[in-house]
Amino acid sequence: MSANVIGFALLLIGVFMLLSKIIRVKWRLAQRLFIPSSIIGGGIALLLGPDVFGQIMGLFGVDRFSESGLFTEAVLDVWSALPGLLISVVFAALFLGHRLPSIKEAFHVAGPQISFGMALGSGQYVLGLLLAFLVLGPLFGLPIISGTLIEIGFEGGHGTAAGMAATFEEFGFPEGQDLALGLATIGILSGVIVGIILINWGVRTGKTTQITDRDDLTVAEQAGLIEKEDRRRAGTLTVQQSSIEPLTLHFGLIACAVLIGWMILESLRWIEQQFWADSFELFAFVPLFPIAMIGGIIVQLLIQSFDKHEIVDQQLVERIQGFSLDVLIIAALGTLSLQAIAANIGPFLLLAITGLLWAVFAFLVLARRVMPDYWFERGLADIGQSLGVTSTGLILLRVADPDLKTPAYPAFGYKQLVLEPFFGGGLITAGSIPLIMSFGAGWFFGGMLALFIGSIAAGLLYFGKRKPLRVETKTS
Template identity: 65%
Template structure:
């Protein structure tokens, strides 16, 4: 793998992103589905890869493209290595540049949201593990590890699925990454499509509080463009470029967060080796990215304490995260093995179908009873995230609450600070695979079932019975 190959592979990802953006602007279906450019670009890369273009070329009489497709095996090798690196950049910046709220403040607003979010996340494990133990393992021969694929693919998304590639390989289930990536793709598209269907149903049935039947996204929003009158700066210059390039400064902060995460991981691995020698090995399989997130949290506490000049710009961090995530998704989808999914198509569809039923059922049946006010606007964000990524939830909330008049956004944000370190790519997601490999699926199933029951009871019997706020901004007559 030469430096030229690495550089050219990165350039190709940039070209694919531009082509994908043009497709989004011109293709009506992509606009209706609000498909991100990275997903479109990844689909293009997949179609031009060995499993599609290579097989078509082979059927036409040439084996030149069998190994690497149109791009070649060297480019495919670079792309397959990128997700595990870039996911740490994404997670290291999750909390950088935003002030850590007081627990009491976050809990008061986000308590119901946390209960509902934990219900969705733990429920995905319960549904997946039960399906694996009762059907996938005894009938289709898949390992119990397959029970974690719903949460990894749906709640975690493409970045988490790609970032766990080495972990899947080390525990003897290399097909898990391809299945998780396929699950993430199904979840993302289904989340957006079903989310828009649910919003239309909510408008027609009067369950939305801010949206009426005549409110639709603008043409520019569907094309993924920002109208001139609504454009704002993508980031803020907090230091003078003559001293240091602001982008370089923020990249350095992300680098520090990742290094802190790596030191934490090495420390935990050393501690594990000292205590259990070779009888138990968990942190040896845990990837870097959830520890990089903890590194970012620790670094942000230091920044809150000493950064009087407020030089850390959240928007700049988000731009770096967005760039890394777009590149990650295209690289991951471009190296996805369709053969693995085809060989496990029935278990794959069972997992995806059960995950979809759980998320949709939780939104329709539990959200009205667990969220005391504006349940539709608040619940649709968690539904979108549980099916795809955070961006999916934000898109659906923006459609349902275009003027940001409900408490959906701050509640969702505070919930992220509490739930994100554990689920959706956090410590629980990262450790689930090695835990199942070491102890089996039943102990994790019991823990997740207990958490599910606790979250349900808290949401239904405590938060769900609290009266809705009486302020003009948040008052609402509950609709069940």
């Protein structure tokens, strides 16, 4: 594959990014549903690909588009490789620029949130594996690892689903990636739609603490634009550009985090091969991205210890992370196989409905009993993330708590520091399939069930009975 092909494939993604943003600005339904532009761009790429445009042209007897649609096979090959590469960049940047709190500080503020979030993640495994045991395997003939798809697709999102392509392939379930990507798309859309419905319900029933009537966003906010008077720099110039471009510096930090993660993973694989590979293998199938996140934590600890001039800017890190995620989503959706989803439409719908019902049940029944204060705002952010991605949860929190007056935002952030290394693309997510195949689904199910019960018990019997935090609120 030539460098020109790779460059052209990347340029096409740039065109889809621009086109999708124009559509987002003009399309009212996309604005009301807060659909990210990257999802729109990926949808356009999918429509122009072999599974939609190619199939339509085939109905008219034109078969030359059946393999790659309006693109070439080489372009699709580049796109299919991008998600597995870029997800490591996204995860390596998760904690860079964020001060890592002490364990005591994080636990005090985010303890209830951690308990609730852990119950959401482990519950997705418990329900998914029950479906696999009772329905997906016996009725549809899917492998037992199909029970991991709810957590990988919903909690993990597009990046995680795309990043685990090699794992699905290795264990003989390649269509699992397409199902996970489809679930991730359903999750983002349903997360926003269900979240807005719950916010309106919370306002009518007095469950919200910050809004007494639905605060309509401005036209610019709905279109995803920022008013001129509210605009800020995308990052702070912390070093002289004559010495190094600040964006380059921050990319270098992320690159170091990824490389540290790679060295850790390769070391673990070497140790595994030396001592227990004949019995079972785990790290041989673990992708790089969750270990790259550990590399990011190590780099952040070094930054906190030695960055006396405070040259690391969180916003610049987030720009690199956001760019990588946008490219990843468009590339992943552009190479999504609708045929694989269509061939497994029954299991796909069962998994999607189960994941959605679990999130709504957890919010309406568990959240208020686990979190003694501001349960609506705190729980809303968590179910938004458990169905979509972190940004989905933050969007919903922004609507329910526009001035961020509740403890929901810091608690959500601290919870991420604890749970991200494990769920939603972390070690448990990445290792779930190898663990099931090595030790059996029963053992993994038992572990998740124990974690699920323990999280709920801790929430109900300890955090739920704790004295509420005293935080000044503002009602609008």
